[in-house]
Amino acid sequence: MKKIALSLLFLTTFSFASLAGDGDKIPSATVKKLDGSKVNSNTFSNNGKPIIISFWATWCKPCKKELDAIAENYPDWVKETGVKLIAISIDDARSSGKVVTDVKTKGWEYEVYIDENQDFKRAMNVNNVPHTFLVDGTGHIVWSHNSYSEGDDEKLYENVKKLAKGEKLDH
């Protein structure tokens, strides 16, 4: 019975819904701004310009490497493409106090939110951090990448530039 129900579920959902990769809107989840107020993730916007959404944590070394590498060139990225980076920390109560101190000490100029019980992480189907998404000017998620290695930030920027020009992206 359960097997039949499950296969039915898959069939019906697939017939109604679109699959990932064809640009879905940012799902709805409640995240916290550094001033303590709550924001729905589906309101993230950037005046028709691309958005980078980067999931990170204060205890995640590669995440901080990625955000540090981007920070070096971020003013140029913003000037050239109008892109905005939204950094989503998945730190829980143990380390969420460290989010603001890390961000300020490093001088990151990103829009930062805390996803303390990982509601947004689940809605975005993130397995592990770092996980980075690209959102186009109309608010559709068009690209994502898991993990960070040296130079990934430059590839990300190639895609941001393509997105700003309306070209097709690659991984």
Add this chain to the structure above:
Amino acid sequence: MMRSSLLKSSLTAAFLITIFLKPFNASAQSAADEINAIHGNFQIDAQYYQPDSLIGAPKVPEKFLSNVFGNINYTKGNFSAGARYEAYNNVKQGFDARYKGQGVVNRFVRYKTDLLDITVGNIYEQFGSGLTLRTYYEPGLLYDNSLDGVRVISNPIKGLTLKGITGKQRYFFSVGSGIVRGGDAEVNINELFDSVLGKKKTRVILGGSFVSKYQVDQDPNLILPQNVGCYGGRINIIHEGFNFFTEYAYKINDPSSDNKFSYKFGEALFSSISYATNGFSFLAQGKRVDNMSFRSDRNEALQSLLINYLPTTTKQHSYSMLALNPYATQFKGEIGGMAEIQYKFKKGTALGGKYGTEITMNYSRANGLQPIGVSDSSTSMTFYKTNYNDIGKDYYHDFFVEINKKFNKKWKGTFVYSNQFYNRNIIQFNADNAGFKSLKASIGVADITYKYKPTSSVRVELQGLFAEDQHMVTNSNLVAKGNWAAALLEWTPSGHWFFAVYDQYNYGNPDHALQIHYYLATMGYNNGPHRIAMGYGKQSAGIFCVGGVCRTVPASNGITLSITSSF
């Protein structure tokens, strides 16, 4: 059994019907703008085990074990639904063997608007910092205490959030016997009085929660409270660079196997204060926990059926030698805290160089409480008393300095020194008289990255753990003693591929036969949201901590395979 499978089938049916009906009930939003999508993710962790008596890797009768899960989420407008399938055939070494078999262990249906947000099914929720309630899922640790029930969240006016929840907690492939129900209210004062306070630089957020559990008393000897209430209050004040948060929680008497059926009340206090400005920050956290394990089944132990979350305030480490002996909150009672200063020498200064230099200093510690036994002869109840100014035995302390420096476009490095004290009797064996010496160790790490092409790099990690005494036990398997050295060489020829070799060497073991090399070779491939990694070698025993509970993962030898993917 029959009834529960019937229940599951009818729930699945309800889930289906909701999905079927939803598309015909389209809202006023334009079709193009509405989300209508299926997404999900997978994770497969498998290992082929070879016994190795020298390192203590046991013989695994099945030889091959795997932990697998897959999530699928469907979203349409304000509506969403999801399910997760998990399979353990059988569960990997080091996890609770009661994760056995496979099935759909999580499913939910949710309708979310700003005014009203209703979820039925498996729910993840957190009140405040979690001292009264936190349900969450950590697949790598197989921690899932989701509430199977209903949750309603409402924002009736701007600045006010109300939450109500009731259900039973996930317990392996079923649910626990106790019922959990609770409510939380949070007020953002600035948003509530937006016209007067909306633009003020000082932000104030107040919150309060109440959680109660019900479990029938079947004890032949004791009269146990069937309803146990726990309440908490919190305040968060933010003024420019300052941030102050404190939460206090109180639980009525809750005799359980955790507290050896003591009738004492429980309490927890967690506070944090920070100041941050461009290039400098300060953070201090303090915590006191007394008899505060809160489970929906009073007879449970380890990581099962915990309702609340007691954050650990010691530093969370990411290098292996620093994390060899991790600390976790002691439910029975502890007092502790940490202070951290971070400073960034600016670009162009003598110490900052071309790219700036970051320095982090952290000191954290945890001590026991000093309980004074009390027994009430008239009711034959036993409990104890504690005082806020009596500090007990040393459990853990850690002094930590990290320097992070980019030398030029090609070279960068991280250097760490740490001095740790680890009370093995308490933290690993939960007994003051377990008979082990506490570990005192100095640990050093150098982590250097050389980027030889824009997307190609080599990374070297050198680590050493130097114990004060060569006979001192230095990790959880009780065989490893004395000093350790570890080295990692990682090569990333392109963003897609990586290759790494790692050796963790217990060179200081006074027993020459146990001076073991734990070699591990791994390689992997990444593409977008997909990742495949394979490894071969030996892994030493280790401790992994979650939700204040630590578990020991035995040493192992063999081939590992890990696949993660999301779509």
